[in-house]
Amino acid sequence: MTVFAFYLFAALMIASGAFTIFARNPVHSVLWLILAFFNAAGLMIIVGAEFLAMLLVVVYVGAVAVLFLFVVMMLNIDFAEMRAGFMKNAPLGVAIAVILLAELVLGIGAYRAGALELGTPDGTAATLVGESNIESIGALLYGRYLFLFEVAGIILLVAMIGAIVLTHRGTTNPRGQQDIAKQNARRPEDATRNVRPEIGQGIEL
Amino acid sequence: MISETLMNWGMADGWAIFLGSLIGVLVIAFPLMLAVAIVIYCDRKIWASINLRRGPNVVGPFGILQSFADGLKVFLQETIIPSAANKGIFILAPIITFTVALLAWAVIPFDAGWVLADINVGLLYILAISSLSVYGVTMAGWASNSKYPFFSAMRAAAQMISYEVSIGFILVCVVLYAGTFNLSDIVEAQRGHGLGFINGYYFNLLLFPMWVMFFISSLAETQRVPFDLTEAESELVAGYQTEYSSMAFALFWLGEYANILLMCALNTLLFFGGWLPPVDWEPLYWVPGIFWFFAKTFFFFFMFSWVMATVPRYRYDQLMRLGWKVFLPISLLFVFLISGWLMLTRYDQPDYDCVPVSTTGTVATDDAVLCGPESVVQ
Known part of the structure; x- marks a missing residue:
């Protein structure tokens, strides 16, 4: 059963990864990508990392991919132009692909030949006995790797603040700032008045 | 539970688990669909009586069969697919909405041990699944190839992401108090929580504000009034459902109500002690737990309808402001306060x-x- 599930998820993941690249429509690409994320989560559940699987779905599918979809949906896509651009950029793309492939081959080759020492699996990374993997991850993140974890958080915070500062550089808002408290404090008496105009006469504003 | 019975009958373990899960899925899904039909009827009745109207009263006694009549009508209609629509996604969208709405019910415990999948990341699973429900809406809006559905899709995506953030923090508060992600354990942790005899986290000064925010966020998450800007009739026709007809439309409808029931169930499980009776008093345990669970869930559903009948719709920028500038900071502050409080009282002990x-x-x-x-x- 597990083997069947593994091959199902793995095959679907590779297929949807391929479709992500080959799909003509960018929105379809994003949807295939989401399917790939799902299958990755399925694979993680098979190896017993259910916490990571859930986080993958929450973070990547629930937030990141939605933003992708958001942006891609807004694009006004001209397919003919895209295909022209494809031919123009093809040499560069092929070059990058070759470099990545070479790196992979070199890296795996070196590891296979024993030139790289990555450590052997000795069970130290396995979940602690009697603990769920949420607790194991928590103990590691907030125990041994507390400092690195906090630094990563601060780096992300800085990046976020940077993005906000960049987009909000011109502080003068041309449309004027909304003051919600002022809006809420506004009563009907301030904005309207009751008048009983004489027949045939208008209202003086 | 079912798998074990099958195993006792002499089935192979793998098949017993498979068949047991399948039966479990059916046992949850069919009553859920029935409950959705009843709940739509209740919703219309409650709404009507608050507005001093009669509501559905023609089909069956007190109009109780109205939902089924509607379902039959919709079932017999023709499915119209606009010629300019992106066909595949157009058809896929309602299916995804509906499936996702059912998926989350797998981890909901109806009574002690009455749960299909008692996984230890139950709450995270629900968070993951509920973050998916935005896709059905977004895909529907985009694939319809029409202006208003597209606006609606944009609104839905932004709204659901925004409120998911604060819901996440609120759930973290509950998880901190309970010390587990497993929904059954969260319910058990609420036994006698308030003053030693009230079952539920709502009776807690630190968690009560969280519940209020969770309730409002769940209105926003399910796009109910006053946050139903994705299908605001006066602005967007019918929102993302505009181009849908027949069964596809019904699937959206069913999915939406299944989601609403899910949110009511979550309110019950996380803050009001799930299947536990309201107070920790022996005779109340004689009533089966499933009764308490459904009574509480329907109470929250009544509150949803009540809000729907009485509160006017929000403006979109105010909706965003409420999510990001009010709920997010407050929930963050409470995560801080609650973890501090627990550090002081619970985790500062020698053991x-x-x-x-x-x-x-x-x-x-x-x-x-x-x-x-x-x-x-x-």
């Missing part, structure tokens, strides 16, 4: 003495002591 895992590269087997009462040593 919670935390020894950090050794900082030298390898995990030392002897001094790798984890925080927790049982302090597991390998």
Whole structure:
């Protein structure tokens, strides 16, 4: 059963990864990508990392991919132009692909030949006995790797603040700032008045 | 539970688990669909009586069969697919909405042990699944190839992401108090929580504001009034459902109500003690737990309808402001307060003495002591 599930998820993941690249429509690409994320989560559940699987779905599918979809949906896509651009950029793309492939081959080759020492699996990374993997991850993140974890958080915070500062550089808002408290404090008496105009006469504003 | 019975009948373990899960899925899905039909009827009745109208009263006694009549009507209609629509996604969208709405019910415990999948990341699973429901709406809006559905899709995506953030923090508060992600354990942790006899986290000064925010966020998450800007009739026709007809439309409808029921169930499970009776008093336990669960869930559903009948619709920028500028900071503050409070009261005890895992590269087997009462040593 597990083997069947593994091959199902793995095959679907590779297929949807391929479709992500080959799909003509960018929105379809994003949807295939989401399917790939799902299958990755399925694979993680098979190896017993259910916490990571859930986080993958929450973070990547629930937030990141939605933003992708958001942006891609807004694009006004001209397919003919895209295909022209494809031919123009093809040499560069092929070059990058070759470099990545070479790196992979070199890296795996070196590891296979024993030139790289990555450590052997000795069970130290396995979940602690009697603990769920949420607790194991928590103990590691907030125990041994507390400092690195906090630094990563601060780096992300800085990046976020940077993005906000960049987009909000011109502080003068041309449309004027909304003051919600002022809006809420506004009563009907301030904005309207009751008048009983004489027949045939208008209202003086 | 079902799998074990099948195993006792002499089935192979793998098949017993498979068949047991299948039966479990059917046992949850069919009553859920029935409940959705009843709940739509209740919704219309409650709404009508608050507006001093009669509501559905023609089909069957008190109009109770109205939902089924509607379902039959919709079932017999023709499915119209606009010629300019993106066909595949157009058809896929309602299916996804509906499936996702059912998926989350797998981890909901109806009574002690009455749960299809008692996984220890139950709450995260629900968060993950509910973050998917935005896709059905977004895909529907985009694939319809029409202006108003597209606006609606944009609104829905932004709204659901925004409120998911604060819902996430609120759930973290509950998880901190309960010390687990498993929904059954969260319910058990609420036994006698308030003053030693009230079952539920709502009776807690730190968690009550969280419940209020959770309730409002769940209105926003399910796009109910006053946050139903994705299908605001006066602005967007019918929102993302505009181009849909027949069964596809019905699937959206069913999915939406299944989601609403799910949110009511979550309110019940996380803050009001799930299947536990309201107070920790022996005779009340004679009533089966499932009764308490459904009574509480329908009470919250009544509150949803009540809000729907009485509160006017929000403006979109105010909706965003409420999510990001009010709920997010407050929920963050409460995560801080609650973890501080728990540090002071619960985890400062001697048996919670935390020894950090050794900082030298390898995990030392002897001094790798984890925080927790049982302090597991390998």
